[in-house]
Amino acid sequence: MDDSADVKAPEAHDGAAPLRRLALFEVVAEQLREMVLEGELLPGSRISEKRLCESFEVSRTPLREALKVLANEGLVELLPNRGAKVTEVDPREVADLFEVMVELEALSGQLLAQRAGDAQIEELRALHRQMLEHYRRQERVEYFRLNQRIHRRLAEISGNGVLLELETALNLKITRARYAANMQLGRWDESAREHEAILEALERRDGEALARAMRDHMRKTGDAVLEGLAAR
Amino acid sequence: MDDSADVKAPEAHDGAAPLRRLALFEVVAEQLREMVLEGELLPGSRISEKRLCESFEVSRTPLREALKVLANEGLVELLPNRGAKVTEVDPREVADLFEVMVELEALSGQLLAQRAGDAQIEELRALHRQMLEHYRRQERVEYFRLNQRIHRRLAEISGNGVLLELETALNLKITRARYAANMQLGRWDESAREHEAILEALERRDGEALARAMRDHMRKTGDAVLEGLAAR
DNA sequence: ATACTGTATTTTGAATTCAAAATTCAAAGC
DNA sequence: GCTTTGAATTTTGAATTCAAAATACAGTAT
Known part of the structure; x- marks a missing residue:
């Protein structure tokens, strides 16, 4: 109706134009x-x-x-x-959420050990290094973003589309719980160590250890968030 | 020609009746x-x-x-x-679906062993007996309905609302895959035996065994459905 | 003063209308 | 004969309109 910029794809005669103007x-x-x-x-x-x-x-x-x-x-x-x-942030529901998420992460871990290619492991290692760099420089927002990206990438590489969707959906609510608890980025150091353990297990392709590490990481994250929620 | 009477009546159990006319x-x-x-x-x-x-x-x-x-x-x-x-029924996605569902069932099992009360176990046993009766009489539709009801009840009693929601959502797609594979009720005898194992483990409150039994049951169901899909 | 009842206002639910995009189909050009 | 181009039609997207329900409010009675 007015000067709003229309989001339209540049007219390309070339095939692969997956970008659609969204409703x-x-x-x-x-x-x-x-x-x-x-x-x-x-x-x-x-x-x-x-x-x-x-x-x-x-x-x-x-x-x-x-x-x-x-x-x-x-x-x-x-x-x-x-x-x-x-919707209210219900600590009880958040607890349930993490209880489920922990198992989904464990499954991700098992699948990752079986299915991740060398290139993908290297990619993850690179992202990890980058995240540590943000940690070192105390760049909270960038650290958090990269953390999210790594988790998403892990889910993607596990190669199960349903799992990816569920983790994405649950992560929405978890993010909200973090905000509600003012916990977007607590546990820096601990979290960084846990990530290191995850990467190591993945590089060894040790499914058991990887599942354990990811489960552990998610469980501790959950505990921290719940603690934050309780302390409101 | 069809039954259009089943539109309302979500009214059921406990106290606070949230009776509302649905949109x-x-x-x-x-x-x-x-x-x-x-x-x-x-x-x-x-x-x-x-x-x-x-x-x-x-x-x-x-x-x-x-x-x-x-x-x-x-x-x-x-x-x-x-x-x-x-949406098309994609065997690949169905495989992913079961891969996740297997883990959710295992989690249900663990939680059930911890949280199910005696009365609830009895209730489940009763439902199980009723289902076996339908099995004996070869009443397919009733058997299938009760089977679904037992699975839902198991998820409810596990006491994790998020888990219940996810299982319900995934079960939607699984049901669709079964129809697509003409497999609404294959594996009667095998399935009945697996249910028996589930009930027994629950009655012993053996979390490990229960998780294993439920995982096993879901995995075999998945295999059967996938086989059915492949044979289309 | 408080509780209740009936009415006015606001807000939501669903139908209709209008505009824009896609599909169809026929004719023209190569 | 086959492809391309461009209106006419159909179908979808979004705004508007109309109806029903809920809320707010005022007046009355107890």
Whole structure:
């Protein structure tokens, strides 16, 4: 309607153009997701459709579609005839979350030991080194980003698409719990050591040890987050 | 010709009755889900919004909302500006699915051994006996239903809400794969024996054995389904 | 003053409308 | 004969409209 920059793919006659202009509701969903994750929309608060529509400058239709997506991700709750509210961070649920995530990580570990190629292990080692460098320089945001990226890459390389999807979905909620607990990046040193153990086990292709290391890492992360939540 | 009476009545167990009239899009989503699961809408087929709107006698708005729900469940794919199509049953993905499900079941087993109360174990034993009775009488549909119910009950009693949700979600896709492979109820006898082993381990509260039994059961189910898929 | 009831306002749910993109199909050009 | 081009049609995306439900509020009765 106005000067908004259209996101469109450059007209390429060349085949592989996987980049599609995403639907409005997807853009809105992404924005909303970020707002919920980072606590800009407070847990438990009611969501006024009208207000959000105005702030996003979209009509209610795409906003409501986006809310349905977020609802399926568990970030908002839809109360019939009563609008939507941001889901509360329930320590009990977070505990459950980690209980499951620990096992998923263990599975990732086993699969990784079987399936990771040499090049991929080197890639991970490089990312790891890079992360340690951020650690050394105390660059928190970059460290956190790389940490997330490494975990995602591990899930990708494990070669199980369903596992990757689940870890991504659960990681959403975990990230939110971290924010809620002001714990985005606690346990630097410990965490770095655990990562080292993971890399070593992977390089030895020791499935048992790798599963144990990843399980251990996730369990300790969970304990820290839960502790942070309790201390609010 | 069909049974459209089963739309509501989620009302069941414990105290606080959250009785609510469900939104139109939820009803539509439930119907669609069933149609996809049972193969009434063929994998890979494009979904015409107009046609479905007419058959459901609703406008496009709730139908589109329902499609978004199904898309998040992985039963349909949304192609921007090109409508929706029913997701194909990919044997590779089904294999991944079971690979994950096996671990979730193992976790269920461990938790069950720790947390199941005597009354709940008795309840499960009763359900098991009832299922065997259906087996004896060769009542396939009832057997299958009870089988599903027992698995769900096991997940519930394991006391981890996240685990329950994930198992429910994955079970959706597994059910679809079974239909696709014409395998809704293969392996009667074998399956019944495996269930017996599960119950026994649970009654002994032997977490290790229970995890092993449930893992084993799910793994064999997966093998059978994959075999069925390959033989299409 | 408090609790209750009926009414007005707001908010949500669903249908309809309008615009933009894709698909179809036929004709023109090579 | 085959491919390409460009309207006409269909289908999807998003805004708007209309209806129903919930909330807020005022007045009344106890």
